[in-house]
Each structure stands twice: as structure tokens, then as C-alpha cells.
Amino acid sequence: MNSYKIITETLRVDTVEELIEATKIKRLKFDNDEIEVSFTVKGDGKYSVLKILRHLDLIGGQGHSYDIVLDPDSSDTKMKVGWDGDGADRINDIKVDGHKLSREELKSLDKNKD
Numbered sequence: 001m002n003s004y005k006i007i008t009e010t011l012r013v014d015t016v017e018e019l020i021e022a023t024k025i026k027r028l029k030f031d032n033d034e035i036e037v038s039f040t041v042k043g044d045g046k047y048s049v050l051k052i053l054r055h056l057d058l059i060g061g062q063g064h065s066y067d068i069v070l071d072p073d074s075s076d077t078k079m080k081v082g083w084d085g086d087g088a089d090r091i092n093d094i095k096v097d098g099h100k101l102s103r104e105e106l107k108s109l110d111k112n113k114d
Contacts, residue, residue, distance in 0.1 A: 034092070053094050054109040059083060060090030 041049045059066055062085040071077045083089050094101045 050094070050096070051109050053091060054106050056083065056089075057091040057094065057106065058110075059085050061085065061087050 056068075060083070064085050066083045066085050068081050068083050070079045094106065
């Protein structure tokens with residue numbers, strides 16, 4: 001069973017589908033404009049998660065909004081969320097094991113697109 005911490009709640013799920021269902025953001029209410037989210041990634045997905053976060057960081061200031069689609073070829077697990085590219089939605093920093101990644105470290109993720 002995997003655990004994902006969102007704000008002060010710990011979600012315990014067995015499948016990706018349960019995670020998608022459990023984290024439908026429209027059900028959560030936030031008091032602040034900014035939140036800190038932390039989670040642990042195990043296995044080969046570590047680098048992929050960093051690349052996804054870096055990409056969100058990049059598109060946060062592109063001047064127009066985006067739809068982000070996960071698992072687009074599956075009718076069961078497809079998920080689409082909006083991301084405001086006018087600068088309102090952005091990633092302030094990315095930390096790995098407590099270390100805040102520098103701009104140079106983040107840019108190194110751009111060089112490895114695959």
C-alpha cells in the first residue's frame with residue numbers, strides 16, 4: 001500500500017485509480033494561496049516525477065493556460081487538470097531529500113527530455 005501526504009492528510013491507496021479518485025482537488029478546501037505538498041517516490045519513477053514538476057515550473061509563466069492530461073489513452077484512468085500559464089499557477093521550488101534544487105540543477109532536467 002502506498003501513502004501520499006497532502007497537507008495534513010495521509011491517503012492510503014492500493015491503485016493509481018484510487019489515488020486519482022482520492023485526490024480530486026475540487027473536494028479539498030485550502031485556506032492559503034500557497035501550499036506545500038510532499039510525497040515519496042520509490043523505484044524508477046523518481047526521475048520522471050522530477051521532470052513532470054520541472055515542466056509544470058516552466059509552463060507556469062508561458063502566457064496562456066494549459067490542460068495537463070495524464071493517461072490520455074485510458075477511459076478508466078484518464079485525468080485532466082487545468083494549469084494557469086499566466087503565472088498564477090507556479091512551482092516556487094522543488095526539493096529532493098530536503099535539498100532545494102538550484103536553477104542549474106532544474107535546467108539539467110530539460111536536457112533529458114525522454
